[in-house]
Amino acid sequence: MESPDDIFYLKQFVNQHPNNQMGWYLLGKQYLLAGKEGKANYCFLKAGEVYDAFEDESHPLSDNQLQQLKAWDKQHKKKKLARRTALLAGLLLFVVVMIPANGALKRETTPEPLIVAENQQLPVGVVFVTQKDRQPVGSVWNALIAAAADAPLLTITARLEEESGWRKWKGNTKLLMAVRKENGASELQTTMLDRQTCDCEPSDVSAVAKEYEKWSQEQETHWTLASAIIQYERKNKKWPEKLDDLIRPYPNNYLAGERGGMRALFAGVSLKVKNAKAQKDKSVREQGAGKGDSTAVDGKETPQKEKSQLVGTNGILDKEWNQPLEIIVDKATHRLAIVQGNIIVRSFKVGLGGEETPEGSFYISEKVKNPNGSDNGIFGSRGMTLSNTLYAIHGTDEPDSIGKDESLGCVRMSKEDVEELFDMVPLGTVVKIKNGTLPSKVQQPTERFKLEPRQNETNPAKVYKWLT
Incomplete structure (x- = not known):
């Protein structure tokens, strides 16, 4: 050069x-x-x-x-x-x-298109780099250059704690760098936050840490809201028109209430989810017609390399951002995790039934508060039926059984854990029960994810007989 x-x-x-x-x-x-x-x-x-x-x-x-x-x-x-x-x-x-x-004025109306390509500039975005990335600064600059004017006003580079192929949302997260965009796209102020990344004397991380913590809480709201919108469309074959469509009384309680800022976020998150599904459907159609994203090399079709870009419901650099939240239950470690892609958002210790707990893929077909009219009975204060069977995820009046195989097949959780799970995952969430897949260390947040109830989620007309 x-x-x-x-x-x-x-x-x-x-x-x-x-x-x-x-x-x-x-x-x-x-x-x-x-x-x-x-x-x-x-x-x-x-x-x-x-x-x-x-x-x-x-x-x-x-x-x-x-x-x-x-x-x-x-x-x-x-x-x-x-x-x-x-x-x-x-x-x-x-x-x-x-x-x-x-020469006369005339008003014409045209239908509003579903797909809106306009990208709104985000105040904060986060680029996650992995342990394998030995040059995180270069990776981030590549992403920012590719995003150009569409990059957030503040871009934070972070590295989540990793274990056995999983990234831990509430683990030991390192903040590596912050890039603040000023005076349009022409001025980028860079602040290095990690000594090992820059081999220099890093700046104070406290201010950026506050921005990241605020962003991460908003991201959890985005994930829950986006997941509810996706599950609503899957079941009803149409999109919810407003947040209240998701916050309805039992048995249509996709969300267990709402959280600060969720109502204002609904329109933007809904649009992004619609666009993502439309693009996915288009890609499937093109692949079926032989028009997929590929190039010919020596007569063979090879996928084109994805461009690095800042995308997602809340400015997260992750190609899997639009996947809904899922639940994984690990029988070997007695752990239940809420996951988004390969990110463990939450991890809880649970009680199981050994061979009586079936392995396989299920979904939450019902969410009920205070099953059988009690918040301290054998099913605790929350219950979530799995695929309309007698298996469920629920609370328990035997807290000492958590971490053991003493149930008849159901998944038992402590009161605080089952209530957080109930609020974070919507109706329709996929539940995968496996054997030997999750890290054994649980993730207890300093502040629980909580929705403020807006509807009646009890079902006094039914006597529940789950295999507790």
């Missing part, structure tokens, strides 16, 4: 984007290769923390980063041109539709 054209391009780039630290860093590298150390040092000073982060990495920057920077610049300019073109086209369309041949 020693071409004078590259230096010329980078000089033009930093002139147009003087606060882009990555551009200054790359220009400094070019001057250094050209033997102009004075100019290189000036550029490195302008690069700030980007220089600190990259210079101590074990690998040098390659031509690929310059090409990504050019692609980002080109995309940024194309988006500006597209917005101007769309505005002009809209004005022309307005003239054509509103002014007919006789």
Whole structure:
């Protein structure tokens, strides 16, 4: 990467984007290769923390980063041109539709499309990197360059604790870096938060930690709400029109109430879930017609590599963001986990029935509060029937049986755990009972997930006879 054209391009780039630290860093590298150390040092000073982060990495920057920077610049300019073109086209369309041949104004109505491609800019987004990623800073910058103007105002890089292929939502999470976007997309302020990541003296993490904690609580609300919307559509073959469609009395209590901010989030989350399903259905149709995302190599079809982008219900970089919450019960470890993709959102210790507890895939066909009219009876304060059988997940009046095989097949939980599970997972949630799949360590949050009840979820007309 020693071409004078590259230096010329980078000089033009930093002139147009003087606060882009990555551009200054790359220009400094070019001057250094050209033997102009004075100019290189000036550029490195302008690069700030980007220089600190990259210079101590074990690998040098390659031509690929310059090409990504050019692609980002080109995309940024194309988006500006597209917005101007769309505005002009809209004005022309307005003239054509509103002014007919006789010159009189006329109002025309058109149906609103289901798919809305407009991306709303998020205040906070999170990029999760794995233990295998030895160059997390570079990965995040690649994602930000690809996202360009659509990136959140604050992007936090985090690494979740991992065990046996699972990522732990409430485990030991490390915050590695924060990138704040200011003055539009041209200025990115980078803060390094982890000593091992940057091999430097990191900044104070407390302010970013508060932002992350707030974001993570909102993400749990998103997951629960999105899961309820998905399960509602699966059962009713239509989308809920409002949040109240999900918060109805037994037996249609998809959600056990609502949480702060959930009502305001409904429209946006619903739209994203609809778009995700429409895109998935389109992909299935195209694959069936031989038009899937693939390229021919030596006569063989190979999938195209996914582009890195900031997506999700709440700015989470995860291709599985739109999967609904599921429940996994591990008979070997006596654990029940709420999972989203390969993230363990919650993990609880449960009581089982050994061979009497069946393995297989079920779903929550019924959710009831105070089964048989009591909150401290043999089924505790909450019960969730599995696939219309006599098996259920419920509370117990024998707390000492938790962690043991003393039931007749049902899944027993403590009062606090079963009530949190009841609030977090909606009606229709898939339950998979396996043998030997979950870590043995439970995840107890400092603050329980809780919904404020808005409806009657009891069923006094039925006597429950689950295999307790």
